[in-house]
Amino acid sequence: MLFTPIKPMLLHMGNNEEINDNPEWIYDIKWDGWRILLHKQGDRVEAFTRHGNNVTAKFPELQDVGHSIKEHTAIIDCEGVVLRNGVSVFDDFAYRGRLTNTSKIEQATITHPATFVAFDVLATDKPHTTQTLKDRKEILSSIIEPSNKMLVTPSIVGNGNNIFQITKEKGMEGIVGKRSNSTYKTNYRSHDWLKYKHFKITNVVILGYKENPFTMVVGKQLSNGKYKPLANVEFGFKPEEKTAFREIAKQIISKVERDLIWLKPLLHCKVQYLERTASGSLRIVSFKGFDFDNVLEPTNK
Known part of the structure; x- marks a missing residue:
């Protein structure tokens, strides 16, 4: 031993x-x-x-x-x-x-x-x-x-x-x-x-996703109008939430890179996380629901 x-x-x-x-x-x-x-x-x-x-x-x-x-x-x-x-x-x-x-x-x-x-x-x-x-x-x-x-x-x-x-x-x-x-x-x-x-909840914008395994890329908008990814979210999704998301996502695709489908930054959701790293990324993240009241037009069209 x-x-x-x-x-x-x-x-x-x-x-x-x-x-x-x-x-x-x-x-x-x-x-x-x-x-x-x-x-x-x-x-x-x-x-x-x-x-x-x-x-x-x-x-x-x-x-x-x-x-x-x-x-x-x-x-x-x-x-x-x-x-x-x-x-x-x-x-x-x-x-x-x-x-x-x-x-x-x-x-x-x-x-x-x-x-x-x-x-x-x-x-x-x-x-x-x-x-x-x-x-x-x-x-x-x-x-x-x-x-x-x-x-x-x-x-x-x-x-x-x-x-x-x-x-x-x-x-x-x-x-x-x-x-x-x-x-x-x-x-x-x-x-x-x-x-x-002790987990925290925050609102983020969905920047993209992939299917295998199902993962959302979420982030935030910076002061210069660009978007920064903060986390890849794999857990917390209900089957019906994935289905609803796919229906919306196919209407706002911006580009596809291999298995990653990038979206126009229009759809928001809430995620639960443990802490932020020094670079601002989120650790130990799970999905907590869509925020359909917070759908905005992006500023960097």
């Missing part, structure tokens, strides 16, 4: 209206970065993504992380993040993940410093996956000395609605609720682990 890729335990999406306020659930802040599994043995520390990619070379901070882990041997589940005023910024950590040049990676440790926020432990000198989450949390807290490079995520027993509201006020992604008696099952998506996210 040590220094080999492990597919971590995964979550289901929870209903924000059904957050469970009872002592059988433990709630963590949901950090917005990359799921990372840290492996340590002595001075050797390596980082693997949830898909099994070894990204150790991208994060020189891991040497300091090793000093924070007080056990000789450990496998720790965490989120790799870049924090800005205490809030994780996905785009910043994704930037770190894209770097391959050694000098740029070193520079990024200053401009985009990575922090690894631990929330579970799979093993130390023995496996812990069959122990309860409550026991694993106690082990985790006992083996990590917090630093700028490594933290243990704050947890609260019960009171999920309270921490959900606090994370909303602070502009965080949301929370994760887990049954306190849940064991750790690798490569398994469990209803014992639920994520609750």
Whole structure:
């Protein structure tokens, strides 16, 4: 298991209206970065993504992380993040993940410093996956000395609605609720682990679409009259909405490029999204309905 890729335990999406306020659930802040599994043995520390990619070379901070882990041997589940005023910024950590040049990676440790926020432990000198989450949390807290490079995520027993509201006020992604008696099952998506996210709604213009898979390209109009794509939307459509859209779309086609059909920017819709990236693009987007009251003539005919 040590220094080999492990597919971590995964979550289901929870209903924000059904957050469970009872002592059988433990709630963590949901950090917005990359799921990372840290492996340590002595001075050797390596980082693997949830898909099994070894990204150790991208994060020189891991040497300091090793000093924070007080056990000789450990496998720790965490989120790799870049924090800005205490809030994780996905785009910043994704930037770190894209770097391959050694000098740029070193520079990024200053401009985009990575922090690894631990929330579970799979093993130390023995496996812990069959122990309860409550026991694993106690082990985790006992083996990590917090630093700028490594933290243990704050947890609260019960009171999920309270921490959900606090994370909303602070502009965080949301929370994760887990049954306190849940064991750790690798490569398994469990209803014992639920994520609750703070989504936003915005109005956008439909710029084009493709059929396989059905995807809308949505965007906004800039001050110069041109249109900028913001997201590709694949989810949230009802069959009848697709049918109605196709009937309208075939009347306002502007050009076709391979499988992408561009439209005159006349039709608007609402989308739900998690956050905006530094470039203004929308992340984790789903369709929430057409806005037929907002059909305008484009200014750049």
